[in-house]
């Protein structure tokens with residue numbers, strides 16, 4: 001698979017086509033959760049919880065939530081667990097990932113069955129009406145979409161004015177010692193372990209490469225501002241910048 005790079009406009013990927021991304025996630029869907037837990041030492045779970053918690057600060061009520069690029073649904077389930085009266089939709093364009101998510105409703109999250117559902121949808125062209133959701137989110141998905149500003153604009157469109165677009169994505173660690181450790185982890189350990197667990201080392205090489213090239217912190221906030229749909233953009237670094245949560249309030 002070709003490596004990812006950004007074009008001169010900044011944030012339209014010139015790397016793998018959407019179909020290649022779908023195939024990549026289809027090929028690792030059944031092992032995705034296990035590999036993720038091992039590779040991140042379970043920290044990604046805590047960071048998803050942080051995203052959900054932060055999304056509720058400043059909003060009086062959360063009744064409808066959309067989790068884009070939901071994959072196996074962990075953010076969607078976290079929203080459903082936290083806001084038990086909310087209707088939660090998780091959407092993704094990769095059917096095998098959604099199948100794993102849907103199976104979890106019957107296996108693990110029966111309590112959520114009444115108010116969570118999963119739907120096939122491309123984040124760059126969401127099949128939802130304007131201003132329907134209090135919060136829309138995307139975790140470790142925005143760096144995989146072909147046109148990042150278009151996906152962000154779509155998320156802003158379906159979120160009501162005053163609501164939040166929440167993003168969790170990998171970043172660059174500020175401290176150079178920690179950065180060297182994290183770099184080594186992603187460069188060597190992630191492809192090795194990911195490959196061992198899923199049988200698809202190339203998929204984890206792509207995931208490592210795409211995260212090392214994606215803008216983070218203030219640079220990603222500039223991308224958010226360029227969409228011209230947000231009144232306020234903030235971020236919180238996690239583990240010194242290994243990942244970031246961004247919160248953008250829709251105008």
Ligand SMILES: C[S@@+](CC[C@H](N)C(=O)[O-])C[C@H]1O[C@@H](n2cnc3c(N)ncnc32)[C@H](O)[C@@H]1O
Nearest residue numbers: 025069070071092093094097122123139141144
């Ligand atoms: C690394 S996984 C993240 C899954 C989940 N959000 C999580 O936190 O574990 C990336 C997901 O993004 C999805 N994806 C990538 N581009 C997409 C697009 N344009 N529209 C919808 N889903 C997309 C992939 O199918 C995959 O399930």
